[in-house]
Amino acid sequence: MDLKRTNPGLYYLQRTLFYLLVIVIAVYLLFPFLWAVLTSFRGSGDLFLPPLQFIQAPTTLSNYAQVFANPSFQRGLLFSLIVAVGSVLVSLLFGSFAAYALGRFRFKGKQLIMYIILAVSVFPQIAVLGGLFTLIRTFELFNNPLGLILSYLIFTIPFTVWVLTSFVRDIPGELEEAALVDGASPLQTLFKVLFPVMMPALVTTGLLAFINAWNEYLFALTFTSSNRTVPVVIANYSGASQYDQPWGPIMAASIVVTIPLIALVLIFQRNIVSGLTAGAVKG
Template sequence: MNLQKTNPTLYYLQRGLFYLLVLVISVYLLLPFFWAVLTSFRRSGDLFLSPMEFVMAPSTVSNYVQVFANPSFQRGLLFSVIVAVAAVIISLILGSFAAYALGRFRFKGKSMVLYIILAVSVFPQIAVLGGLFTLVRATGLYNNPIALIFSYLIFTIPFTVWVLTSFVRDIPGELEEAALVDGASPLQTLFKVLFPVMMPALVTTGLLAFINAWNEYLFALTFTSSNRTVPVVIANYSGASQYDQPWGQIMAASIVVTVPLIILVLVFQRNIVSGLTAGAVKG
C-alpha cells in the first residue's frame, strides 16, 4: 500500500520527522568538531567572548603556525607515524597468517583460540598496564618507540585476526583448490591468490587498527618520558605560564592529527564497508 497516495498528510509528516531527526543527529555529532575548528582559528583572548561574538571574531592561522613550529609536536607526529604504521604492518602480517589458519583449517581447540582472541580484544588496557610496564623496564625499552609498537599489538592483532578470519571463511574454496592443482604451495596460494581477494578486509582492518594506534594515549603516556606520541604531546601542551592554557593551539594540533584520519576514511570508505560486511551474509 502506497502511503503517499492513501494518506499524503501522514506520509509527509513521517518524512519531515525523519529528516528532522537526521538533522538533529548531524548537528549533535558535527557541532563539537565545528567548534574545535572554529577555536583553532581564534586568538586566546577571543575565548572570553560571548558565543555569537566568538563566531563572528576575525580568523587567524597563528595557532597552526605555532603548532607546526613546535619541536615537541613535530617529534610527536613523527613518533606517532612510526609507531602506528609499524604496529599495523606487523598486525596485518601476523593476523593474515593466523586468519588463514583459523579460517581454512580444522584443528582441535580452534574455537577456544577464537574465544581467547575475542576475550583479549575486549580486555581493558589498565588491567595489563602494570605487567607491561614491569616488562618494558626489565627489557630496557622504556622511552623507546619499540615498546609502544609491541604494546599496541595487544589490541591490534586480536582485532585483525578476528575480522580477517570472518573474511577468509567467506572466500570460495575453489580458488584455493585451483591454485593447489596448478602446483602452488600453501604460501604461494596465500600470497598470490587469497591476498588479492582479501584486499578490502586488509584495508579495513589496517585502517581501523591504525586509528586505534594513532589515538592511543595510556600506553604512550606510561612507557615514554620524552619520545612521546602526538596525543600525549597535545595533552601536555602548556602556555607561557602555568595559568595560561593555549586552547587555540591545542585545538589546532587536534585538527592537524584528526584531518588525515578523516581523509583516509573518506578515501577508503567503500573498502571499509565491504570489509566489515564480508562474511555477514551467506549466499
C-alpha cells in the same frame, strides 16, 4: 502497500520526522568538531566571548603557526607515524596468517582460541598496564618506538584476527581448490590467491588499527618520557604561565592530527566499501 498514495499526510509526516532526526543527530555529532575548528582560528582573547561574538571574531592563523613551530609537536608527529605504521604492518602480517589458519583449517581448540582472542580484544588497557610496564622495562624498550609497537599489538592483533577470520570464512573454497590443482602450496595460495581477494578487508582492518594506534594515549604516556606521541604532546601543552591554558593551540594541534585520519578514510573509502560482500568467483 504504497503509503504515499493511500495516506500522503502520514507519508510526508514520517519523512519530515525522519529528516529532522537525521539533522539533530548530525548537529550533535558535528558540533564539537566544528567548535574545535572555530577555536583553532581564534585568538586567546576571543575564547571567552559569548557564542555569537565568538563566532564573529576575526580569524587568525597564529595558533597553527605556533603548533608547527613547536619541536615537540614535530617529533610527536614523526614518532606517532612510526609507531602507528609499525603496529599496523605487524598486526596485518600476523593477523593474516592467524585468520587463514582459523578460517580455513579444522583443529582441536579452534573455538577456544577465537574466544580467547575476543576476550583479549575487550580487555581494559589499565588491567594489563602493570605487566606491560614490567616487560618494557625488562627488555629496555622504554622511550623506544619498538616498545610502543609491541604494546599496541595487544589491541590491534586481536581485532585484526577476528575481522579477517570472518572474511576468510566467506571466501569461496573453489579458489583454493583451483590453486591446489595447479600445484600451488598453501603459502602460495595465501599470497597469490587469497591476499588479493582479502585486500578490502586488509585495508579496512589496517585503517581501523591505524586510527586506534594513532589516537592511543595511556600506553604512550606510560612507556615514554621524552619521545612522546602526538596525543601525549597535545595533552602536555602548557601556556605562558601555570594559569594560562592554551586552548587555541591545543585545538589547532588536534585538527592537524585529525586531518591525516580523514584523508585516509577519503582515499580508501572505495576499498573499504567495495568488495566486502562481493563474490570472489565469477559466473
